[in-house]
Amino acid sequence: MAIPLSRSAESARPRSAPAKDSDPLRRKKNRNRLKTLGFLSPWLIGFSVFFAYPLIATVYFSFMHYNQIQAPDFVGLKNWRYVFTQMPLFGPALWNTLWLVVVMVALRVVFGLGIGLLITKIKAGVGFFRTAFYLPYLAPPVAATVAFVFLLNPSTGPVNEVLDWFGISGPNWFNDPNWAKPSLVMLSVWGIGDLMVIFMAALLDVPKEQYEAAELDGAGAWGKFRFVTWPSITPIVMFAVVTGVVQTMQYYTQALVAGKLASGVSVGPGSVIQPGYPEHSTLTVPQLVYSMGFQNFNTGAACVLSLVLFAIAMAVTILLMRKSTGLLTAED
Template structure:
């Protein structure tokens, strides 16, 4: 989810920076989904990806493609959540657009005079200049996905047809534990099973994992920059 969001956000940012007219319109179109409340966006996606009545599967059937079960299928629930995350990639798009516009044009012109093609200019000019922004997007994305809760549990509830209201409990992870996340485990242990000690341990493990992954990413970036130098 993190890698696809970064790649997709960077691609959209590069595309919009190349557009000569209508930049404001396209920027607004791609940014607006990010402003949608997570619950509302997840419910809308659950409707669109409904295996039986959703328009997405209807369209896939019309063109002769397989119709996945999406949120109701353990093999497709994570790809469906990833599509939802990519739909709201407007925050990364704006960040990457700002960083791309700050790349000195003189470097592009010098690389073009040296015979560098589009891929070489991207590899040797764009990437080195925006590498801190990419690292920022990856680190914050990892931290956010370690805290992933709302979209997964709402999609599971909608797909299972369980609208557990006040006083009712819903076991997260539908279908077959495929949407189970650590924050859901913390909530389940602490507020549904009242096992506060176990919930605190899981929360501490979640914090340690986030710090470890962040440390590894920062060290790898430092080593990559040192090798380039």
């Protein structure tokens, strides 16, 4: 028989805390999460619309036969086999693109850094030289290419005429397969103003006390550059190299316009020409993507080419950003 507890015993027994509808700390965390998500929403929307969805769609269409008119038809790896085994222009286009990536990016970084160093050392007329070197970068790509093709015209161009004065026989430039890509590199180096400004800002940010300490230790010009300047600007060099690789992997306008003009075809509505003149020496993978996707309506093959470009760009970027490459130190 249960013995009833007294009122005092009942009051002494521990009671569980009353259940709450929501914990204040948890509500605060949820509000912070919502605020963070709100601040990130512009980037998330842009990333989803302009990167994630196009990438997923490109992978999807790479396994489809799609002519942009009829419904997509699944064909498996047929597009991939066609690009790697049956497309005759894929090899030359890939070689030209990689050649431009290596040579163009390297020379742009070297000349941009060199001009930036030169201008930071000039005592008088800094504004004039800075403006003179930056102005070519502001020229539209089509206009700059048209001007370069005119200047380097093998028969009427002023560059070959000046070379003739010195007894030098000028090359055919954009009309010669061996000189077409170097001519494009010259055009790119001419518009070096963007990298010059970036390197100038990095060079002016190097502490002067480090130069004074290196000079007291007996370091010359090369020693100060090697042990003071270079370690300070390596992140900027990395930025220039990575962005240069990405931009050059998308190289399209200048090569296409130069090929059309050098071949004698007028640039305008309705003008159709196989890209890569002369002899496919200026053909790049982005030109091949456009030709396959919008001229031949072979969307599947164009998507495969785009994914190859994306994979190469990602691989090169990861390789460059590894600390073992020497461009980044442990502190970076």
